[in-house]
Amino acid sequence: MDRAGIVQIPGQRDTKVAYLIALAGHTGLVSMHxxxxxxxxxxxxxxxxxxxxxxxxxxxxxxxxxxxxxxxxxxxxxxxxxxxxxxxxxxxxxxxxxxxxxxxxxxxxxxxxxxxxxxxxxxxxxxxxxxxxxxxxxxxxxxxxxxxxxxxxxxxxxxxxxxxxxxxxxxxxxxxxxxxxxxxxxxxxxxxxxxxxxxxxxxxxxxxxxxxxxxxxxxxxxxxxxxxxxxxxxxxxxxxxxxxxxxxxxxxxxxxxxxxxxxxxxIGSLNRRSVYEWLAAEDIPQSSWDAIVHASSGYPLFIDDAIRLVRAGVSLSEIQPPVRFESLLRGSWQALEPGLQLIVTKLSGFTDPPSEEFLGTYLGLEQLEMSILRKRLVATGVFVARADGDEWFHERRRQYVWGSLLTASDRANVSATMLASLRSWITSSNRIDGWIPRTIPSIVRQVPLADLGEDLGSLLSLTRNELGILWALLEVAEPSGKRGEFSETSEVVRYAAVRAGFRGDPVAAIERLVDLKLVYTAANEHLSIMCAIIPNAFAHAALIGEIERTFEVRPIPRFASSAFEAFVRPPLEPFKSAAISLGPGSLANHRNAMDEFDVAAEASPSLSQVSGLGIDIAADGHPVTITAIFESPEHRDAARARIADRLGSTRAGHVTLRGFAELPPNRSRYGRYRALLGLLELDRSFVPVPDIAALVHMYQQTADCFSIFRRYIDAEDASALGLLDPLRYIVDTSGWPESSIELLVSGNISRDSELVNWRGESASLFDPLLELRLRALGALEPEESIVQTTGSGGVARKFAHPLRRAVERIEQRGRAFNKGLPPVKVSVDEVELQNRITQERGVVSSIVSELAAAEIIADQSDSSDSLIIVLAGADADAGPWSRTMASCYAISDGRCEVSVRVLEAGAPSPEWDDPHGYLRSLGFIRDVGLISRVSDGVSTAIIGPLLGYAPEDLQFARR
Incomplete structure (x- = not known):
């Protein structure tokens, strides 16, 4: 006790000491939310x-x-x-x-x-x-x-x-x-x-x-x-x-x-949103939220217990009601008349409430009889209002009836009846209602295996890892997307590792699933894909149920589309088209998605009139990418504001906003690298590869080129050109010298290019599990993936120069990315062009220095030539400047300066036989006699490479 001071009570001779008790507030209770x-x-x-x-x-x-x-x-x-x-x-x-x-x-x-x-x-x-x-x-x-x-x-x-x-x-x-x-x-x-x-x-x-x-x-x-x-x-x-x-x-x-x-x-059970808010405040993983809602029925006593179990890594099935709770259950059961006990017995195998239509058929009752029965079950406390709003068993009560009050023989008889009714219902309705999957795992384990049929027998034999692969297949596949029911094999395995905690041998798991005819795989030199084989709707429902039983998370088929429909579509409306995919978003992802729309380059001269928006979200912690097209920029901007407001409004939501990308994107600046090859005169160069060591060295130098290029571009260009993540090569030389297989790998900055030593058969371009086998060998890190696989044959031991190989890949990516996009607008301003060309020359010079330092190219003395660029004039009605002519004069004066002159319309054309005199007539009198090179052509062909762009990607604005 804390001494509060001296208090003299009137009428009392003795002074007494008063004491205070420290209180929390004024109640003595610890505050709780x-x-x-x-x-x-x-x-x-x-x-x-x-x-x-x-x-x-x-x-x-x-x-x-x-x-x-x-x-x-x-x-x-x-x-x-x-x-x-x-x-x-x-x-x-x-x-x-x-x-x-x-x-x-x-x-x-x-x-x-x-x-x-x-x-x-x-x-x-x-x-x-x-x-x-x-x-x-x-x-x-x-x-x-x-x-x-x-x-x-x-x-x-x-x-x-x-x-x-x-x-x-x-x-x-x-x-x-x-x-x-x-x-x-x-x-x-x-x-x-x-x-x-x-x-x-x-x-x-x-x-x-x-x-x-x-x-x-x-x-x-x-x-x-x-x-x-x-x-x-x-x-x-x-x-x-x-x-x-x-x-x-x-x-x-x-x-x-x-x-x-x-x-x-x-007071009743907590609703779903309130439970979500509670679990979010307790930092419980979102993947467990729905399972906790179901296991607790929204009752705080069991939510507390579920939080404890999740933190301890224990299954939610271990939730145990207190003794007083079980005593109440026994009392309420004994208070039911025998006829009602029989009905409760028949219903206790259903984890979630079936539809009224199914229940009427299953129990043989008319609609009015069903209504009276439900009211009676609520009045007696058999049914309660749950967190999801349904009136059904409290999950603890249901499990008590099913597991404690019924004998094994009782459960087998009820399960056989339920199983037959469910098969008939799914077959006739040709749909899987949400209440069905959660019920199946419990009842199939009460029925002899021989009576289940082949479609269920295989499912029950699966290990946790094999089931995790099937779970990932259900959620990753987007049937309405460009791959239909198929998904990339490695993407499925990576997703299974995150979503299902897969830690086993993926090769063994997939091969067994193939043997059981539950999975089909295919591959070519560019892609490895797989899909789940589900013979019928009942097997599909059973698979979902087995996944939920094993992982205590309800799977969400077409995960990305489901997240889009639930959380993004409402605020996105109105929009013309949308492409949805599972995985982290990037500018390249959004650009590739645009090819799926009717506004692709073949249907329109350009995408300049397209108003698009890239949306990157995380649903239950998994990245989802959405690319949407709108009628106008106003519609796009309004949708962006609504999405930002909705997805940022509550902590307890399943979805968080990661970012936006305005579409269409700018064209990538890949012309710089072709110009670099020309500058170094390596356009058609080859290097000898006499042995395996030289081969690996050549691939390592190619990877080094990618690393050097990446340091001089921003994230948008890196995404467009495939340089966002580090690149390296893995080379299979088991067929050397007749052939070799190169694998371009993305995702790890710490490893160099290397050889792979196969045991047994060599690598195959058409092996669907190639990436997984490499990872098992330790040749691939978990975060790495194969970007491209190429086979080389023949006895010639000459390969394209490493720089040329790197440039050709970037050029291929850049051309595909830029196709159909609005051209880059460049102002015809002498000072602006002069500054931009000077800046680009500095970047190229730095790249050359790094390439030389890495011994990818021979030492190069810095190019100190000055440049004089002359753009011919055009009449006001002569069309865009990109159709006019231009000339570039290289002056060997050692000054490394840039001068740009834009002629007025009607100005004299260059005199090709006297460039010195022509430049002097334009006022360039210093050192013009040292002209080392003259380039003439369409203005974009001359200016584009000097700015780092391919000629077709540039368009000059009118003066």
Missing amino acids: LYGREIDTAAVRSRHNGVVVVAGDSGIGKTRFLASLAEGWNEDDLVAAPSTLRSVRGSLQGALAEAIGDCLHQYTILDPDAAQAIWTTIKATAVQLADATGRQAGRLLVSRAFEFLESKIGKDAAGVVKGVLGEVLRPASASYEERLEALVAPDTAADLSHIASEIAQHTGRRLVLLLDGGERLAVDDRSLLAELTTSLDGAPVLVVVCVNSSTVEGLEIVRVTEARDAYCHQ
Whole structure:
């Protein structure tokens, strides 16, 4: 206890020391955040006085809710800490007395000088009641309140109050409950209410008394509670009592208090969004959220347990209800009549509620009969309102009926009937309703394997890793995309590692799935693909169910499209077209997606009129890329704003926004590299490769070229040209010298190009599992992937120069990326062109220096020639400048300067036989006699390479 100071009580000779108890707030409780109870809290706090009964099922969070009610009241209220009621007689009176004592304790702490006055008032009231009625309830209440105060502040400090109360205090020779035994009567409620009202009026504060476990009260105490609902009417006292409405006693309290016009508030399970918010605050992985919602049915008791299990890495199936919960289940089951028990038995195998149509067929009931049955099951507590809004079994109750009340023979009989009904239903409806997959795994394990059929027998034999591959196939495949039902093999395995925790041998897993005819694979030199083989809709539902049973996550077929439909499409509307894919977004991804639209280059001269938007999101932590086309820039900008607002509005969503890309993109600057080859005169160069060491060295130098190029471009150009991630080569020389296989690999900056040594058969361009086999050999890192596979044959031991190989690849990528995109607009401004050309020459010079330092090319002396560029004039109506002519003069003056002259329309054309004289006529008189090279042609062909662009990618703006 903390010493508060010296307090002199008037009328007492001795000075007493008062002590304070450190409180959390003013209730003695640790504050906790409550999710999804805002409406419930507001409803209870809206009551001004009287008795409020808060009713709810076992595990629904009544105690947590009551604890939250202890905080956040008006400062004029005295709110007691929650008291727990017991089953002994007189528990209600005792709890009320302790709660009043708590309120008095708070009041005297806040105003120590008022201690004598309030206790004097209490004494007078108790004496008055005893003298007027002869009843001792008031004195006993005061005695118990004093005992509570004494327990808080100690006997020394309480001695002052004891002296005030004097003869009102009853001796402690017997328990409080025993002393009250003779006083349990309706009149007692009036006495208790009178004293509480006097305290409230004297202090000028409302008393708020919180009681938990009302269903435990003895019969007489329940009667007293009912009387209090009447006697407290109009008094500044609010009593909140929580009861378990799944018990007979709890329902009785609800009935008798409502009959006295008490307010009864029913609290139910948390809705899905509230559970999500809770789990997000606890940093639980999003992939577990839906499984927790299902396992807990939105009951906070089980959500708490699920959070603990997830953090411990334990299956949610290990959630165990407390003993009292199972006791309630047994009692509620025994209270059902036999006919209802039979129906509950038939339904207990269904994890999720089937459709009304199916249930009617399965149970042989008409619609009206089904309606009456459902109401009866809700009324008896068999069905509850779950977090998903459905009325069905609480999952713990269902498992208790299925696993504990039914024998193995019972479960086998029910399962066989359910299995036949489900097969028939799926076959006739040709659809898989959401409630079906979760039910199948439980019932198929109750039926002999021979009776299941081949489609289910194979599924039940799968290992966790094999099932993880099938799970990934379901989610990665986008049937409406360019690959249809197929997916890239390595993408599937990588996804399985993240989504399903795959840690085994992917080659062995896929080969077994192929043997079981559950997977088909194919490959060519460019691509390895695979797809799942699912013979029928029932097998599809069973597969989904097995995945959910094993991983405790419901699979989402077409994951990317599903995320798009649920979270992006609504704010994206209206749009013309959209391409969706699973994987991280990049400018190249968005550009490739545009080829799938009708606005591709073949259907339109250019994409300059297209308004597009690239959207990169993360759904349950997995990247999803969306490329959308709109009617206008206004539609695009509005959609962008809506998406940013929606996806950034809540912490508990499954989707987060990663970024946007405005489309169409700019053309890539790949012309720089062809110009570089020309500058170095390596356009058609070859290098000898006499042995394997020279071969690997040649590939390493090619990879080094990519690294050097990457350092001089931004992320957009790097994405367009395939240089965003580090590149290296793996070379299979098992067929050397007749042949070799080169594999361009992306994703790891720390490894050099290398040979691969195969054991057994050599690599095949058409092996669907080639990348996986390389990874198993240690030749590929987990983050790496094969970008391109090429075979070389013949006995000639000459290969293209490493720089040429690198440039040709970049040129191929750049040309494909730029196709159909709006040309790059360049202003015909002499100063701007001069500065941009000078800057580009500096970049090229730096690249040349790095190539020489890496011994990829021979040492090169810096090109110090100056350049004079002359652009011919054009009339205003002569069309774009790109169709005019230009000349470039290289001057060997050692100054490395750039000069640009744009002629007026009608100016004389260059004199080809006298370039020196022509330049002098334009005012260039210094060193023009040192012309070393002259280039003439269309302006874009001359200027484009000097700016780093291919000629076709450039367009000059009008003057």
